[in-house]
Amino acid sequence: MSTVVANTQTKATLAIQFGEFQNTASSEPIWLRDARKAAFEQFEFLPWPTSKDEEWRRTDIRAFKLSAFDLIQNQPAPTLDDLNAVGPLRDALAAHYATGIVQIAGQTTQPADSSKLGRVTLTDFQSALAIHGDLIKKHLFQTVKPEGDALAALHASIFRGGIVLYVPKGVKLEFPLYALSALTGNHRVDTSHTLIILEDDSEATLVHDLATTGESKPGLHLGAVEIVVGKNAHLKYVRIQNWDDKTWHFSRERAVVDAGGSIQWTIGGLGSRLSKVNQETALTGPKASAQVNGVMFTTGNQHLAYFTRQDHQAPNTTSDLLYKGGLSGKSRTVWKGMIAVEKDAQKTDAYQKNDSLVLSSHARADSIPGLEIEANDVRCTHGATAGQVDPEMVFYFQARGIPAETAKRLVVEGFFANVYDRISVEPVRESLRAAVAQKLAIGKS
Amino acid sequence: MSRKSLRIENLHVSVEGKSILRGVNLTINQGETHALMGPNGSGKSTLSYALMGHPNYEITDGSAFIDDVNLLDMEPDDRAKAGLFLAFQYPTSIPGVTMANFLRHAVTNVRMPDRKEGEDLISMRDFRKELKQKMDELGMDGEFARRYLNEGFSGGEKKRAEVLQLAMLQPAFAILDETDSGLDIDAVRVVSEGVNRVAKAQGTGVLVITHYQRILNYIQPQFVHILYGGKIVENGGPELVTTLELEGYDWIRAKYPNEAQIEDELESTVLTS
Numbered sequence A: 001m002s003t004v005v006a007n008t009q010t011k012a013t014l015a016i017q018f019g020e021f022q023n024t025a026s027s028e029p030i031w032l033r034d035a036r037k038a039a040f041e042q043f044e045f046l047p048w049p050t051s052k053d054e055e056w057r058r059t060d061i062r063a064f065k066l067s068a069f070d071l072i073q074n075q076p077a078p079t080l081d082d083l084n085a086v087g088p089l090r091d092a093l094a095a096h097y098a099t100g101i102v103q104i105a106g107q108t109t110q111p112a113d114s115s116k117l118g119r120v121t122l123t124d125f126q127s128a129l130a131i132h133g134d135l136i137k138k139h140l141f142q143t144v145k146p147e148g149d150a151l152a153a154l155h156a157s158i159f160r161g162g163i164v165l166y167v168p169k170g171v172k173l174e175f176p177l178y179a180l181s182a183l184t185g186n187h188r189v190d191t192s193h194t195l196i197i198l199e200d201d202s203e204a205t206l207v208h209d210l211a212t213t214g215e216s217k218p219g220l221h222l223g224a225v226e227i228v229v230g231k232n233a234h235l236k237y238v239r240i241q242n243w244d245d246k247t248w249h250f251s252r253e254r255a256v257v258d259a260g261g262s263i264q265w266t267i268g269g270l271g272s273r274l275s276k277v278n279q280e281t282a283l284t285g286p287k288a289s290a291q292v293n294g295v296m297f298t299t300g301n302q303h304l305a306y307f308t309r310q311d312h313q314a315p316n317t318t319s320d321l322l323y324k325g326g327l328s329g330k331s332r333t334v335w336k337g338m339i340a341v342e343k344d345a346q347k348t349d350a351y352q353k354n355d356s357l358v359l360s361s362h363a364r365a366d367s368i369p370g371l372e373i374e375a376n377d378v379r380c381t382h383g384a385t386a387g388q389v390d391p392e393m394v395f396y397f398q399a400r401g402i403p404a405e406t407a408k409r410l411v412v413e414g415f416f417a418n419v420y421d422r423i424s425v426e427p428v429r430e431s432l433r434a435a436v437a438q439k440l441a442i443g444k445s
Numbered sequence B: 001m002s003r004k005s006l007r008i009e010n011l012h013v014s015v016e017g018k019s020i021l022r023g024v025n026l027t028i029n030q031g032e033t034h035a036l037m038g039p040n041g042s043g044k045s046t047l048s049y050a051l052m053g054h055p056n057y058e059i060t061d062g063s064a065f066i067d068d069v070n071l072l073d074m075e076p077d078d079r080a081k082a083g084l085f086l087a088f089q090y091p092t093s094i095p096g097v098t099m100a101n102f103l104r105h106a107v108t109n110v111r112m113p114d115r116k117e118g119e120d121l122i123s124m125r126d127f128r129k130e131l132k133q134k135m136d137e138l139g140m141d142g143e144f145a146r147r148y149l150n151e152g153f154s155g156g157e158k159k160r161a162e163v164l165q166l167a168m169l170q171p172a173f174a175i176l177d178e179t180d181s182g183l184d185i186d187a188v189r190v191v192s193e194g195v196n197r198v199a200k201a202q203g204t205g206v207l208v209i210t211h212y213q214r215i216l217n218y219i220q221p222q223f224v225h226i227l228y229g230g231k232i233v234e235n236g237g238p239e240l241v242t243t244l245e246l247e248g249y250d251w252i253r254a255k256y257p258n259e260a261q262i263e264d265e266l267e268s269t270v271l272t273s
């Protein structure tokens, strides 16, 4: 009862703040202001998630208070301190990539070098709105719908900033790009929106780090990722969530892939206090394909929940999902996967697998695969395993002088190797591997 | 450098409640080479595992020291740091961990025993150079460094990889548990030379566990021991090996009827289990 009252109050406060937000963002085009308003109405209408909802049954967010975060403030510009704090994160990326964009709490602090991008756009949301207004209008909120749930609606109504990657028809970007979305001690709320558009026959690779630097304080990411892959276009996207363990991470992510197109989409789940991520791929044209990878390593009291969908909506489409998790401490992961094959999607070939390695008796991994198949000529397979680190392996490491705890972590790293082996772009693979290795704390290489 | 001693006294070991070793006494000084022989199931690997600290092997009595360092109080990794090395009869596969990465961690830990977890590993450059040199000496293709440790290695390749690890870790004492089995004739020579090189450079005390004379032609033991019925029943020189080659274990059986009975009991539990 009391939480309902509290949320009613929060909603009332938010309604006032939303009005102010609309005033401060008055330079936005009318269509966007209208879309935000509609989304806010959705938010007011939609119930706040509770443990009675299937997606929130295992993921308890009662400790998450919207009122603790100044969601729709006109955030102060990042200071020199913020920039310095982000420096090392940026440098680690800049050393291996031609160019990239850096943002703190959704505000750009370092734009990408456009001289290297040619006809490709990698920029912040506001700039993209200015130069590609029609394109943004065409795609925004079309892939991830605000009416999904209260959090999605709230994001759509108040999101500030974000990253837009746009690759025009026929353009093949030959080098990978990076994006860094950072939170710092002063900037604790990121509501940014990621929009990736690859037109027909184009290609691109993007690694996207989400990371906290500086003092650890309660933080929030309330975001969305929309990806549109055109006909015969090919995207490789790696998104490494590496917030500190006081940050709440809510993210709805969906890609649509048209005929003959492909996406290789890899998620690293390392940080956050609690994550709730929906990672969905829709194959909307014949012969579209998706490879979806996940690597999670959790420690302490972390709780990471992933809901994946592989939507086969056209014939001869393939999807292959491999999620691997390592858990220590009292941490918990939840993976619920769904392969949905529509009636017309004959000759679908779909696969999903979730393997977990549990390092501590207090950690817990839940895996719930699922199939919904309406076509009759398909091949769909799924599997899930959960196990502990083989003590014979640990002994072998120990016999060579490597302590048991390090041994277990090296075994976990080895367990992830078949995900890494799938990622053919070297710097991208190394970015992911390095982030995981750092979380595993097994010594610098 | 003063020579260290590995002293095993009255060692009793049980596995899953079954008593296997019943009072093993053996002293190995650095610079010495010993051979340990004995029929299948007599407990040779049990001795190796127990010394290295495998959790399934319970020490019920006795002691094992390197000088005044009590091995039996230590975790296996600390035993390795104290200078003990075991080349396994059946090395474990480690999926996803390359031999190079594994060895870099191993070498770092053994050479810098006081290093704290998470601190830097030994320099990649120096490590690579050393690894390449040792692999060349053992006739191993450089590609093995990038392979996942023991994954899909042939029997002989696994044994070679064990000796490569020995060469990289340069221990004070090395136990080679049937390192010769599964090796072709040329490989026995190459691997033996590798062991001898380390032994000479480091003054490593070596215990070769084997069933065959062949490897002992290359790694020549000054001392030969026969494990039977849970005890070392015979201690001698290289002539013992020749006797075993010619006569098998029947004379041991006849000479040690009590141990023979124990050996039979062990065998029957093997057969029924």
Ligand SMILES: Nc1ncnc2c1ncn2[C@@H]1O[C@H](COP(=O)(O)OP(=O)(O)OP(=O)(O)O)[C@@H](O)[C@H]1O
Binding pocket: B015, B016, B020, B038, B039, B040, B041, B042, B043, B044, B045, B046, B047, B056, B089, B266, B267, B270
């Ligand atoms: N983990 C175990 N569980 C049950 N029995 C075991 C285990 N390890 C060893 N044993 C038993 O202990 C006895 C000694 O085995 P061990 O492997 O030490 O013999 P070995 O002398 O090395 O033989 P081989 O020459 O065949 O290698 C055998 O009877 C074996 O079955």
Ligand SMILES: [Mg+2]
Binding pocket: B044, B045, B046, B089, B177, B178
């Ligand atoms: Mg044996």
